[in-house]
Amino acid sequence: MLAIPVAMSPRLRLRMLAARLMAFVAGDTEATHLAERRFDEITATQGKLIASICLSFSRTREEFEDLRQDALINIWNGLARFRAESAASTWVYRVTLNTCVSYKRRSRVSERSAEAFEEFYRGLYDDSAEEEQERYLLMHRLIASLRPVDRSIMLLWLNDRKYDEIADIMGLSREAVAARIKRAKDTMASKAAGMQQ
């Protein structure tokens, strides 16, 4: 429960206490309301970011839905420990990426599942032109071909995070981040050239 401000009349304090007691008895505390509001704020502003990160780590539609649910659960469960020492977006990146790299995949992906996922992926961009869909799909394939740590770093870089912030989220040195970004870009460029041939 939040502390009641000191500079307040006794009558008002009593009323606030009574209101909180009633809310507590009703099983719904102010803290929960606040957490829910904060969570709704995060999902409203960062929802697409969470989805795009989870998409980069998914091979099937079921994995994508599972990952997204897990990320949201972890964000909800971790809200109580979020101290606003970093920006909310940085924290969301950390939790979502951690959810993705620690996800235990259930089974190998069949060719039919891979095709179904490609179709599902195109469906996510149904408002975009076909040429743009191809470009997004190529980008997704290139990012998905990277190892999980490199993929995480590239996703952060592509989202305009600074090197220091990436290093903090990843738990690596700034130099290691720079080296991995360069290596990942080279890998993606050579794979893109191979795909286009």
Next chain:
Amino acid sequence: MKSSWQAAKNAINTGDIPQYDRRRKTSLDRLADRYRRFAMLAFVVGMTSGIALNNLAGPWLCVSYMLIMIGLGFTDMAFSRAIRAIDVVTMSVDEVYRCTMTLRRRHLMCVATAMPVVLGWMVWLGFTIDDPYMTWGMVVGAVTGLILGVIQLMRFMADYREVLDE
């Protein structure tokens, strides 16, 4: 590349955030629970059927069986605790990834170590029990286990290759 990514991220249409159950467990929670269930099973089965085995096959087989099951139980408990120690909220991505991969490798190593021990114990049991019905039962079980075991072995090798690749 950045502009393409930003365009892709803004164009994505995933619809409304789906309804979710806050009591739902994440994949890590489910994995930890699975290890804990297997640990409990190993302890319970080890104690109960171990005692029954004493009448059938003698004290040495009984004791060795109980030791194997208790060992496997403690191994699974250790895995369960290690998974629960992974904190996706506060740990860095590299740390979470390294912990996850270490646990996956250790799991595969444990399976690779335990399988020959268990198979060796079963062979010892087969030679000790002087009962044709029991022997035939073990043969049928072994054949069934072999068929299922080949499928599990293929999954194991696929997991192992994935872990090596990463």
